[in-house]
Amino acid sequence: xxxxxxxxxxVEVDMVPYIDIVSLLLLFLVITGDMTKSATGVxxxxxxxDQAQTEKKLGISTDGRxxxxxxxxxxxxxxxxxxxxxxxxxxxxxxxxNNASLVGYLKEQVDRRVAKGLSKVGxxxxxxxxxxxxxxxxxxxxxxxxxVMTCAKAGLVNVHYAADNKDRKEE
Amino acid sequence: MARxxxxxxxxxxxxxxxxxxxxxVYFMVDCFxxxxxxxxxxxxxxxxxxxxxxxxxxGGTVPSRSQAMLDKTETLSVHVLRSGxxxxxxxxxxxxxxxxxxxxxxxxxxxxxxxxxxxxxERAVPWEDVMAVFNECSKLKIxxxxxxxxxxxxxxxxx
Numbered sequence: 001x002x003x004x005x006x007x008x009x010x011v012e013v014d015m016v017p018y019i020d021i022v023s024l025l026l027l028f029l030v031i032t033g034d035m036t037k038s039a040t041g042v043x044x045x046x047x048x049x050d051q052a053q054t055e056k057k058l059g060i061s062t063d064g065r066x067x068x069x070x071x072x073x074x075x076x077x078x079x080x081x082x083x084x085x086x087x088x089x090x091x092x093x094x095x096x097x098n099n100a101s102l103v104g105y106l107k108e109q110v111d112r113r114v115a116k117g118l119s120k121v122g123x124x125x126x127x128x129x130x131x132x133x134x135x136x137x138x139x140x141x142x143x144x145x146x147x148v149m150t151c152a153k154a155g156l157v158n159v160h161y162a163a164d165n166k167d168r169k170e171e
Numbered sequence: 172m173a174r175x176x177x178x179x180x181x182x183x184x185x186x187x188x189x190x191x192x193x194x195x196v197y198f199m200v201d202c203f204x205x206x207x208x209x210x211x212x213x214x215x216x217x218x219x220x221x222x223x224x225x226x227x228x229x230g231g232t233v234p235s236r237s238q239a240m241l242d243k244t245e246t247l248s249v250h251v252l253r254s255g256x257x258x259x260x261x262x263x264x265x266x267x268x269x270x271x272x273x274x275x276x277x278x279x280x281x282x283x284x285x286x287x288x289x290x291x292x293e294r295a296v297p298w299e300d301v302m303a304v305f306n307e308c309s310k311l312k313i314x315x316x317x318x319x320x321x322x323x324x325x326x327x328x329x330x
Contacts, residue, residue, distance in 0.1 A: 015196060022203050029210040047299035051309040052221035060224060096320075132222065137299035141251075141292045144301070145320055152227050160222040161302065 042069040042085055045164075047137040052163035064118040064129035066109055066156065070139055070147060082143045084150065097149025106154035121155065131156035225305055228317045247279060248319075251292040251300050258300040273307050280311050291319035 055062050066086065070093075074080035083090040084102055086109075091102035110127055113119060119127040131151050135144055151159065249272065250261035260272040267275060280286055290304050301318075308316045 015200065018200070019203065022207055026203075026207055026210060029207075029214055032216060033210065033214050046220075047302035049221075049223045049302055049306040049309075051306050052223040054219045054221055056219075058222070058224060130224075134220075135298050137297060137302070139298045140294060141296045141298060141301060142294040142321055144298045145318065148227065148318060149320065157227040159225045159227055161225060161305065162220050163223050163302065163306075165221045 042071045042134065044070075044134065044136040045138070046134070046162050047164065049161075049163035050165050052161075052165045055160075060130075060160075062130065062132075062160075064113040064116070065132055065160070066106065066129075067132045067134065068106075068147060068151060069134040070136060070143070072136065072139075082139060084147055093143055093146040093150075095146065097146050097151075097153050099146075099150060102150055103153050106150065106156065110155055125155040126157045127155045128158055130158040130160050132160040132162060134162040223302070223305060223309060225309075225316065226314065228315075245285065246287045246289055247276070248289045248291065249304055251290065251296050251304065253293065253296055253300070258296070258303070260304070269303050269307075272304070273310075276307055276311055276313075280313060285315075286313055287315040287317070288313055289317060289319050292321075294321055 069085040071083045071085050071090070072080065073083060082093055084093055084099075085091075086102070086105060089105065091099055091105070093099065097103070113129055114121060114127060119129045121127055133147060133151070135147065148159070151157075247262070252259050252261065252266075254266070258269060259266045260269065261267075262272055262275055276288075288304070288308050290301060292301055305316060308314075
């Protein structure tokens, strides 16, 4: 004799409060989340500088700011060199900041911003809007110099060095 | 989510379930779930990164000593190097630590002169050692700080 299956119970989920809760959760995530992956996408340990402040506290504008990051080619071996990362594009760093494609890309970005009226071009080709440089604290200076020179070649002389101003124990 | 579809074949006919007349509710809930899952998985708190603003001289490097003399500005040269595993700063022909550099710079700048700080470095010196000089300059409100580029830097291997 076949076993009698229990009677199917009707389960009803009230959708209205469920959707309300999910909407609130979504709203929270959208507001507090950081979707600007390109601006701080490369994880790194920044150099310490107790004079560093947020742009808000310093009262400086970030309009039209370009972010250039340095990324180690091999995370385990800093000697392998670094890339410059601009808006998810990677560029090799060349002595004297002479990577034509990176300088070209930065100049293109500068021209776009100048066309929008964000800045005028100075006598030596310099512009007033800033470039943020995110450079790992252990990057050797001969590599850092290449990034700085590249930015200068593109007219980006107003530099914001990303830093860490928190007190932390040295590892 | 606990959800039970009533009836055979996944139908949602009128009278069989709570949303029998609105079958699209299930798809909507599925989409909501997927969107929420995406946000939860890719969620990262906004962190306000701090910055140290710095204005590079046109061209990116500081004017030469002779140009600085023509401009009638005082220059203070700081050479960054590593001794053992410690950063050392060569200023006024003396090798000093960062704390000593800070006090030397404070004394020099308090003379009321307008200074240009020229920062030179050895090629393998880490960025944080040079950033420390920028930080000191920022503390002393010295705006004219520039890097003296390395001479003869043809290779990529740091040698």
